[in-house]
Amino acid sequence: MSSDMNAEQATRSAQRALFHRFLLTLLICFLFLMTVMVFILTYLLDYQERKLLSSLGQEYQRILTFESDSKLEHVVINNPNRLIENAISVARVDSTGQLEWLSGAELPSFPEVVSEYQPALRHWYHLFSHAPYLSLKLDGKPSQYWLIMDGTPRRTHLFVQGAALCAALAVMVALIALIVWRLLSRTLSPLHSLAKGVDQVRGWSLDVMLATDLPALESSGPLGQLSQSVQQVLNRLRETVKGMDQTVDAIAHDVRTPLSRVILTTEAALSEDTAKYQPEQIEASLRSALSDCAESAQQANQMLTTLMRIHDEQVGRHALETQPIELAQLLSEVAAWYEEVAEDTGIRLNTDGLEAVTCVSDAKRLTQIVVNLVDNSVKYSLPGGEVSLACGEAVDHLWFSVSDRGIGIEPAHQALIFRRLYRVEGSRHRPGYGLGLAMVSAMVNTLQGSIDLNSVLGEGSRFTVRLPKTLDL
Template sequence: MSSRWSDRLRHALALRLGLWYFGLFLVSAAALLGLSYVLVARTLADEDHGVLEDLLSRYAAEYRRAGPEGLQVLMEADTADGRHERLLVRAMTPGGDLLYLARSPDLATLPLDGFDDALARRRPWSVVAGAPGPSVLEVGTLLLPDGVAVQIGRSSAGRDALLARFRSRLLELALGVVLIALAGGVLITATGLAPLRALEATVREILETGRLDARVTTTGSRDALDRVGVLINQMLARMDALVGGMRGTLDNVAHDLRTPLTRFRTIAERALVKGDDGAALDALATAVEEADRLSATLTALMDISEAETGSMRLAHAPVPVRRLIDDAVALFSDEAEDKGLRLSAEADEALVVMGDMTRLRQALVNLIENAVKYTPPGGQVEVQAQGAGDHVVVSVRDTGDGIPPEDLPHVFDRLYRGERSRSTRGLGLGLSLVKAIVEAHGGQVSLRSAVGEGTRAEVVLPLESRA
């Protein structure tokens, strides 16, 4: 069912995209062709007006040179030799009497009312209807200095025929444009939806195989669809890492919980076999201890999971770094003294970060606990905080045994315990929890260590904004 709907959606999207391109291309092409037609028609009209203006100028010059007789001769020549198609010329006296009239044979029956109206209104240009066929006459009127009016009417038949041929060519071109628009729509749809098809194929592969290592193919063009593909790949990579982490955690938890559960069973069986009240009490005490260990393991795992997935509730408030360090160090002062360690703290009173005081103290306590635990008697543990630009660096340095190079890359892994720490009680979750809490606050944690020289843990947190 989902495949059928996805096919329908893809086809509907492809159809809409193709139709949008087809429509926009046609509208643009129609606008361009229409503009071309208007420009050509205007150019031809301007040329016709230029011809009439030249004739009027010739007639005015001839009238001034040779008078009415010379004008009549010139008009007869222009209308008789066929140089000008469908031409009508006339001259009128200032009183409105006809001085001379000459016209082409095909305009012999044309009424002159339009010419009279143009002369009465003193219009230099006017259009006279009634010419044979669909064409009109464009009339130019010129008043000479002595009041004589010269009028020329020229048919637009030649221009109309040329425009008719131009329109037929435009229609042929429009058919080609339609074909190009169709081909372009198909091409644009095919290329434009290619990333979506790749995305669909990747998602379908993930659904069918359950593999999160599949990735969407990207082109590196950095367009919108390519950026979506990059973001989806980043999301898949994060999901793959989270699912892998969950699987690893479940494996580790199953392994880590198997031992205390076995102890539960062994302790209970021994108490039942002995049937002794003292043995039963010892068994209950050991069971409570193992239950606390299980509870601590599960609580730490839940805290890490919440921090890594962004669901941990953090009570953000200004946290004085000096107070944070003093509170954490105070918890280990007696233990350090009993062990013969020198535990010191140093921080500027002005350093303030924005975060959850309880969670940040929890992270710092884990770091100090590790330093105190793995530093031999007579050693030193230093906790310091310094400002570094818009960040604060909190460091915990010890003079302990150090961490072997082969263990150092894995110290932040959940439930990981190096060979040297297996003899010491612990969950292997402390540093994982520290990393999760610090990163939930927008910070970073790092560890530097050398065998026999000690370990230095650094937590970098953004300072409180003073805007």
């Protein structure tokens, strides 16, 4: 505290410093929140673009494969609305290798090297590049075509959303700052009152200070109790000196006027109406902030729930519920659940390799293992690929496998994919948390089995689960 600053000024300066620190922390938190939300919006927009382009590409490729080039040109020329609405152009490669606009949105100019803008070569943040394009090659007979999506309209829409988000957060910060300032003022009011009383008696002589009470102080809240404690200490000190000096009664008369002035000032401050906003306005702002947070929690709550389930499996918290299980039937049922998803992505589910075998195991866990493996294979298979399910019996165990002809896994990553939250670099653009195979590994161990992976990069993967014919309980 500087020598020219009294106690009340110091407490109010401390209040302002505390408020500034809170405001800085609040701004940092909201900037972080805004950054995360912009990231999520950008990622979702990129995901939607890729999904839309992939869907159109599959539809048009089927026309080229099963019909003809002229049929495709007829379709896109006579039905350009969907392409225009999504800022997608269809271009044909002419005899000189140049792109010739065919239908859809008209671009100012085509990218110089259109193949560089294919989804596999573009990152989720490509919308912020100088050329926010996505391209997809279509092979006809004999012509070649390109779908080119211009991300400029979506980028503009994203900027508008970001500006609206900034404005909403700015209003929210202002409202919260105002509310916190009022709360700080009311909470620290007893401390200000105490400081004011200290300033009043600081210039008194020792006899006067010990012979009189401090001005009436606020006694509400924890800081009010502090004021009362200080007053009690000084009063006890006064009582100690009182026995040594019989003139206290005369001096007490002289402090009645300042005591009355302090009481009147305090009562006037307490009677002021500090509410400047309606409760409904404050509640509406707080509800808006609480709503954005909950979408992301939810993506974590889900992650934490899965992590807890993995932990429960590893520590054996839930007992096994064993029963005879027709393994081929279980695999067929799970395959049936994924038929529609596989069909939408052009993937064939093959169950020809299933043999009639029976094991004694936990049906719920076994179903979850198969679901996770099939889901993984469908997710990482390429359009037109195949996911095969097979099962059989060996001398001392049963086995089943789920194989695909997808992207495959590099040898360096194969020993790591069963770890929690581990994801291969090439799979990070696909949805998921990296917990599915960790859950599979934990459940397989619970069922006293083992899981093996055989994978070749670019050719596919095969997961094989081996289970005992009966469990040792």
